[in-house]
Amino acid sequence: MSTDTVDRHTDLSQPLDSLGPDETLKADSDQLRGTIALSLIDRITGSVTPTDTKLMKFQGIYQQDDRDVREERRRQKLEPAYQFMARVRLPGGVCTPEQWLKIDELARLTAATRCA
Amino acid sequence: MTKIDGTGPRLSQTQWDRLRLLASDLSAEQATWIGGYFTGFADAARAGAPALQLGTAVPASAPAVAATRTFTILYGSETGNAAQMAKGLANKAKALGLAANVRDMRDYRSGDLKAEQDLLVVVSTYGEGDPPQPALGFFDFIEGRKAPKLADTRFAVLALGDSTYEFYCEAGKRLDRRLAELGATRLADRIDCDVDEAASAKAWGAKTVELFATGSVARAAAPAPVGASVSAPAVVDQDNPALVPIVENIVLTGRGSSKETRHIELDLSDTGLSYVPGDALGIVPRNDPAVVAQLVETLGLAADAPLTLDERPVSLTNALTTNFEIVAATPRFLASWGELAGASRLIELAKPEKAAERTAFLEGHHVTDIVRMHPVAGVTAAQAVAGLRRLQPRLYSIASSAGAQDGAAHLTVSTVSYELHGSGRLGVVSGELSRIGDTASLPVYIRPNPHFRLPADDRPIIMVGAGTGVAPYRAFLQERELRGATGRAWLFFGERNFRSDFLYQVEWQGFLANGVLSRMDVAFSRDRGGKVYVQHRLREQAHELYAWLEDGAHLYVCGNAEGMAPDVDGALLDVIVGEGGKSPEAAAAYLRQLQSDHRYSRDVY
Numbered sequence: 001m002s003t004d005t006v007d008r009h010t011d012l013s014q015p016l017d018s019l020g021p022d023e024t025l026k027a028d029s030d031q032l033r034g035t036i037a038l039s040l041i042d043r044i045t046g047s048v049t050p051t052d053t054k055l056m057k058f059q060g061i062y063q064q065d066d067r068d069v070r071e072e073r074r075r076q077k078l079e080p081a082y083q084f085m086a087r088v089r090l091p092g093g094v095c096t097p098e099q100w101l102k103i104d105e106l107a108r109l110t111a112a113t114r115c116a
Numbered sequence: 117m118t119k120i121d122g123t124g125p126r127l128s129q130t131q132w133d134r135l136r137l138l139a140s141d142l143s144a145e146q147a148t149w150i151g152g153y154f155t156g157f158a159d160a161a162r163a164g165a166p167a168l169q170l171g172t173a174v175p176a177s178a179p180a181v182a183a184t185r186t187f188t189i190l191y192g193s194e195t196g197n198a199a200q201m202a203k204g205l206a207n208k209a210k211a212l213g214l215a216a217n218v219r220d221m222r223d224y225r226s227g228d229l230k231a232e233q234d235l236l237v238v239v240s241t242y243g244e245g246d247p248p249q250p251a252l253g254f255f256d257f258i259e260g261r262k263a264p265k266l267a268d269t270r271f272a273v274l275a276l277g278d279s280t281y282e283f284y285c286e287a288g289k290r291l292d293r294r295l296a297e298l299g300a301t302r303l304a305d306r307i308d309c310d311v312d313e314a315a316s317a318k319a320w321g322a323k324t325v326e327l328f329a330t331g332s333v334a335r336a337a338a339p340a341p342v343g344a345s346v347s348a349p350a351v352v353d354q355d356n357p358a359l360v361p362i363v364e365n366i367v368l369t370g371r372g373s374s375k376e377t378r379h380i381e382l383d384l385s386d387t388g389l390s391y392v393p394g395d396a397l398g399i400v401p402r403n404d405p406a407v408v409a410q411l412v413e414t415l416g417l418a419a420d421a422p423l424t425l426d427e428r429p430v431s432l433t434n435a436l437t438t439n440f441e442i443v444a445a446t447p448r449f450l451a452s453w454g455e456l457a458g459a460s461r462l463i464e465l466a467k468p469e470k471a472a473e474r475t476a477f478l479e480g481h482h483v484t485d486i487v488r489m490h491p492v493a494g495v496t497a498a499q500a501v502a503g504l505r506r507l508q509p510r511l512y513s514i515a516s517s518a519g520a521q522d523g524a525a526h527l528t529v530s531t532v533s534y535e536l537h538g539s540g541r542l543g544v545v546s547g548e549l550s551r552i553g554d555t556a557s558l559p560v561y562i563r564p565n566p567h568f569r570l571p572a573d574d575r576p577i578i579m580v581g582a583g584t585g586v587a588p589y590r591a592f593l594q595e596r597e598l599r600g601a602t603g604r605a606w607l608f609f610g611e612r613n614f615r616s617d618f619l620y621q622v623e624w625q626g627f628l629a630n631g632v633l634s635r636m637d638v639a640f641s642r643d644r645g646g647k648v649y650v651q652h653r654l655r656e657q658a659h660e661l662y663a664w665l666e667d668g669a670h671l672y673v674c675g676n677a678e679g680m681a682p683d684v685d686g687a688l689l690d691v692i693v694g695e696g697g698k699s700p701e702a703a704a705a706y707l708r709q710l711q712s713d714h715r716y717s718r719d720v721y
Binding site for chain 1: 624
C-alpha cells in the first residue's frame with residue numbers, strides 16, 4: 001500500500017472559512033506552488049506576485065528590496081531592486097560540511113553577481 | 117485627432133492635409149462646385165496638363181492650363197531633409213511660374229516613370245552608401261531590368277550626404293548614373309552636398325529650376341499672385357529656434373549601470389510649438405566652453421580674435437561655440453589644415469580614394485587632436501575655421517504625447533562619453549544636458565517625422581526599440597491611452613542590464629496592467645545568461661509575430677542604425693520565411709510591401 005494516495009483534504013481540524021484567509025490561500029495553492037514558476041520567468045519584473053510572495057514564505061524564501069535605493073529608483077521610473085532571502089533550517093544548529101558546501105554551491109549559482 | 121490614412125488614390129500626407137484644411141469650412145454649395153472643378157481638372161490632367169498651381173486666381177470653370185512638359189521633383193528622404201529641400205524647390209519653381217509635381221519615392225508608382233519629362237531628383241544617403249529606407253523600393257525598380265528607357269526625359273540630381281562617412285552621397289550618384297544609362301538627358305551636373313551645405317544646395321536648386329523653366333517647360337497661366345498668402349506666425353526652425361526651459365533632467369539608468377541615459381522634460385507652453393507622436397525635437401547645440409577654450413589655446417589664438425562670419429563680425433570664441441563643429445573633423449578640414457600645416461599625411465588622407473583609412477583616422481582624432489599634432493604658427497582665426505563644418509542640430513525622437521503631457525516634450529538621451537588620447541570626451545548636446553541640470557533653457561524646434569506615425573486606433577502595432585530607441589513608443593502608448601485606442605500593442609525592448617537599464621520600467625508595467633500594452637518582450641545583453649538582443653526575441657516569437665503581421669499590424673523599428681537595424685531586419689525576414697513558408701526573395705518582397713503600405717516604419721540613427 002502506497003502512502004501517496006492518502007487524501008489529506010479531510011485532515012483540516014476546522015472548516016476553512018472559520019480560519020484566517022491565508023489558510024484558504026494555501027488550500028487553493030496546489031500544494032504551495034501557486035503561480036511561483038510563472039512569476040519567476042516574467043522578464044518584465046524582478047518580483048513575484050503578492051500571492052506568490054506569501055506562498056514562498058511558507059517555503060522559507062522571502063522577497064525583499066534594497067531600501068537604500070528604493071526612493072532613488074522610484075524617481076528613475078525603475079521598480080524597487082528586488083532580491084530574495086532564503087532561510088535554511090538547521091535542526092539543533094548543526095551544519096555538516098556537506099551541507100555547508102551545498103549552501104555555498106547554491107549561493108554561487110543563484111545570488112546576484114553584484115551587490116549594490 | 118482623427119487620423120485617416122491611405123484614403124483615396126494614394127494622396128500624400130501633404131495633399132491630404134491641404135484637402136482637409138480646404139474642406140473644414142465649406143458650405144454645401146461650395147463643396148458641390150469644388151467637386152465639379154476637380155472633375156474638370158482631372159480631365160485636363162489626363163490630357164497631359166500639369167498639377168494645379170496653388171495661388172492662381174479661381175477660374176470660373178475648369179482651368180485650361182497650357183503645358184508642354186511635365187515637371188516632377190522626386191525625393192527620397194528618411195529624416196525629412198530631402199523632403200524639405202524638395203518642397204523648397206517646388207516653391208522656387210512656383211515663383212518662376214513652373215508647376216512642380218512633388219513626389220516621394222516611397223509612394224512613387226513605378227509605372228509613372230516612363231512619362232516623366234523633366235525630373236529633378238533630391239536624395240539623401242544613409243549608412244554605408246544606402247538610399248533612404250523608404251526609397252529602397254524605388255531604387256530596386258529603377259536599377260532593375262524593368263526600368264523603362266527615358267529618351268525624352270531631362271533630369272538633374274541633388275545628392276545629400278555626410279562626408280564623414282565613407283560612401284558620401286552614394287545614393288545620389290547611383291541615380292545620376294542610372295538615369296543617364298536609361299537614356300535621359302542630364303540638364304545640370306549633379307551636386308553633392310554635405311550636412312552643412314544647405315546654402316549651396318539651395319543655390320544649385322534655384323539655378324537648376326531656372327534651367328528647367330527656360331525652354332519648353334510646363335508653365336502655369338500666371339505666377340503666384342502677391343498677397344495671396346495668409347500671414348503666418350513666426351516659423352520656428354533650426355535657423356530660428358525657440359528657447360525653452362528644462363523642467364526635469366534626471367538619470368534613468370540605475371546605480372551600477374555601464375551607461376548613462378537621461379530623461380529630459382521641456383516646457384513648450386510659451387512657444388506655440390506642437391508635435392504629434394513620432395516627431396523629433398531638434399536641439400541647436402552649443403559647444404562646451406571648456407572644449408572651445410582648449411581649442412583656442414591649442415591654436416595659439418586670442419579668445420576674442422575677430423572673425424567675419426556670414427558677413428557679420430564675431431569673436432573666435434563665439435564662432436567656435438555656436439557656429440562650428442569642433443569635435444569631429446571632416447575631410448575638408450583635413451585638406452584645409454594639411455595645406456596650412458604643410459602636413460602631407462593629412463592632405464593624403466583627404467583624398468577621395470583614402471575613404472576607409474580616413475574614416476578610421478577621424479574616429480580617433482578630433483579637431484583639437486589634429487591641431488595639436490600639426491601646429492601652425494601664426495595661423496589666423498579665419499584660416500583656423502576655414503575647413504570646419506557648420507554645427508548641425510541634433511535630433512531626438514520625442515518620448516511623450518503632447519496631449520497627455522500638457523504640451524511638454526520629453527526626451528530620452530544617452531550621454532555620449534568616452535576617452536580619447538588620455539582625455540574624457542562628451543557628446544555636444546548629451547554632454548551639455550549632463551552638465552546643465554534642470555534650470556537651464558535649450559534652443560529647440562520640431563522636426564516632423566511623417567513616416568513614423570500611429571495607425572488608426574483599432575490597428576495592432578508592433579514596436580521594436582533598443583536603448584533610447586524606445587522613446588517614440590512611450591509617446592505612442594501615452595497617445596493611445598489618452599485616446600482610448602482599442603488596437604493591440606506589442607513592445608520589444610533591448611538594453612544591457614535588467615536591474616539598471618530597463619528604461620521607464622514602471623511605466624511599461626502600468627501600460628501592461630491597464631491593457632494599453634498587450635505584450636512586452638525584453639532582451640538584456642549583459643545579464644547572466646548570454647548576449648540576448650531584441651532580434652532573438654523576435655525569432656522566439658516568430659509564430660505570434662507573423663500572426664500579428666497577417667492581422668494587419670503596423671511595425672516600427674527605432675534605434676541604432678549600425679548595430680540593431682540590420683539584425684532586426686534579418687530576424688524579420690527569418691520570421692516571414694519560417695512562418696509564412698516563403699522564399700527569402702518572397703519574404704523580402706513581403707517586407708517591401710509592408711513598407712509601401714506604410715505599415716513598416718523605421719527611425720534609425
